[in-house]
Amino acid sequence: xxxxxxxxxxxxxxxxxxxxxxxxxxxxxHWLNVLCLSFLLLSGLQIFNAYPRLxxxxxxxxxxxAFVTTGAREQNGxxxxxxxxxxxxxPTTGVLGLSKLDGELTPRAFPGWxxxxxxxxxxxxxxxxxxxxxxxxxxxxxxxxxxxxxxxFRRDLxxxxxxxxxxxxxxxxxxxxxxxxxxxxxxxxxxxxxxLTYIAVIAVxxxxxLLTGLTMxxxxxxxxxxxxxxxGGRQSARTLHFITASLLVLFVIVHVAxxxxxxxxxxxRSMITGRYAIRKEGPDA
Amino acid sequence: MTGLLTRRRFLVGGTxxxxxxxxxxxxxxxxxxxxxxxxxxxxxxxxxxxRFLLGQETLAREFSAADISPTFRVNGTQSxxxxxxxxxxxxxxxxxxxxxxxxxxxxxEFSLADLRKLPxxxxxxxxxxxxxxxxxxxxxxxPLGLILRAAEMKPEARFAVFHCADELEKTLDGSGVYYxxxxxxxxxxxxxxxxxxxxxxxxxxxxxxxxxxxxxxxxGYKHAxxxxxxxxxxxxxxxxxxxxxxxxxxxxxxxxxx
Numbered sequence: 001x002x003x004x005x006x007x008x009x010x011x012x013x014x015x016x017x018x019x020x021x022x023x024x025x026x027x028x029x030h031w032l033n034v035l036c037l038s039f040l041l042l043s044g045l046q047i048f049n050a051y052p053r054l055x056x057x058x059x060x061x062x063x064x065x066a067f068v069t070t071g072a073r074e075q076n077g078x079x080x081x082x083x084x085x086x087x088x089x090x091p092t093t094g095v096l097g098l099s100k101l102d103g104e105l106t107p108r109a110f111p112g113w114x115x116x117x118x119x120x121x122x123x124x125x126x127x128x129x130x131x132x133x134x135x136x137x138x139x140x141x142x143x144x145x146x147x148x149x150x151x152x153f154r155r156d157l158x159x160x161x162x163x164x165x166x167x168x169x170x171x172x173x174x175x176x177x178x179x180x181x182x183x184x185x186x187x188x189x190x191x192x193x194x195x196l197t198y199i200a201v202i203a204v205x206x207x208x209x210l211l212t213g214l215t216m217x218x219x220x221x222x223x224x225x226x227x228x229x230x231x232g233g234r235q236s237a238r239t240l241h242f243i244t245a246s247l248l249v250l251f252v253i254v255h256v257a258x259x260x261x262x263x264x265x266x267x268x269r270s271m272i273t274g275r276y277a278i279r280k281e282g283p284d285a
Numbered sequence: 286m287t288g289l290l291t292r293r294r295f296l297v298g299g300t301x302x303x304x305x306x307x308x309x310x311x312x313x314x315x316x317x318x319x320x321x322x323x324x325x326x327x328x329x330x331x332x333x334x335x336r337f338l339l340g341q342e343t344l345a346r347e348f349s350a351a352d353i354s355p356t357f358r359v360n361g362t363q364s365x366x367x368x369x370x371x372x373x374x375x376x377x378x379x380x381x382x383x384x385x386x387x388x389x390x391x392x393x394e395f396s397l398a399d400l401r402k403l404p405x406x407x408x409x410x411x412x413x414x415x416x417x418x419x420x421x422x423x424x425x426x427x428p429l430g431l432i433l434r435a436a437e438m439k440p441e442a443r444f445a446v447f448h449c450a451d452e453l454e455k456t457l458d459g460s461g462v463y464y465x466x467x468x469x470x471x472x473x474x475x476x477x478x479x480x481x482x483x484x485x486x487x488x489x490x491x492x493x494x495x496x497x498x499x500x501x502x503x504x505g506y507k508h509a510x511x512x513x514x515x516x517x518x519x520x521x522x523x524x525x526x527x528x529x530x531x532x533x534x535x536x537x538x539x540x541x542x543x
Contacts, residue, residue, distance in 0.1 A: 117315040218411070
């Protein structure tokens, strides 16, 4: 038996409705992608450690100019880690260039807690990287095929003209800045900033990761030499691979922050069970 | 409210905990043989996919003289540390002979002068180290296919093994001697040459004098330096670590197209 509170009738009633937000394929490929990208990042840093310098162009080795270098050098009789970007040297002892491995200060670009395996082993890093690169590719192709065939891209990700007006975009940016997220019926769909970000990740960053990675392969360069022209050489591709990976890490940080700020439980549930709760105003149907 | 906080804490704690576990567990996973076997399946996939895309004859890109690296990094052995090699070097490699044996109808020997008399190929290509750096250089040498045809391989021949003069790792049993192997698709590839000259000059000791292999569609460690003998085999499982090369025996992929 329920009783209405005396002052309730004047205020609109709110109720929670569970809607189906993410299809099973989206959820599955999302989490597999999380797994793949995690292993790819950590094994990628292991591979980077084997040659911690970034060049631009077709070639690049120790004697050639590099715009990013990290390493360790002696300073006042003590080893110091550093990162050099465009001639500016930053002290990074303990994290980059020089860090503790099994309690001992060891010269290595990225520290052991960021690499697979934790110790220096390029061969092992490559095994992990290429295994998960294949998994990433297959998972991505499944997602792309699903997104097109099920009209997921057109229905959920393509912004309409109204959403792309500067006024609308500016309002969303202001709302995001104030941590005011859509509620009610507006929360049924992605907002324009979400759509644009996801499209950038799905259509630009992830394919760039794959293509710049492939351009580092001498076999692929022979088979698909236009990749060298697109990216300006193997060393440019290696640098772009690193920059794109950094942008993906940035995306994940913002993405996870948004998940936490806009209702972590609801968001996590929707990506696990598919169900997303929205607060609806008005009488029960 | 309390319920929400607990949930939130559970989620955050759970994520952090799983992350930490995953990181700590990776070393254990790396040392697990079954995991290793699963990871290695990717190598076959890579080789299959690349061979499908490449076909037999597709050439690696060739560059112009203007693209040549000002400094070509010397990697691996800087100079083989053996009396035998020192004696050969002292004599300008006049006494050096390339032996070709194994599953061939005619065992052969070539002096450096013999090789120089054969038709040669010159190519400016990019050398890609497995570590990540690259250098561009010009190579001149004898197409390996010419030599293998002259030696008349037997039908069961499947791989060419390159035995080198350098010992990259000092071991008691000699397993630190450098060697490499390629299959016949790469052996007969037009750009696969036994190079005796680099950037228009005799090969230096640092770059593998008197003779080094160029396999342009694969990574640097396949390009064996200080080649002394080419052995044609049906399987490399009997050689040293059984994986087909010095670095392969130390965990690197045999197919190094990636």
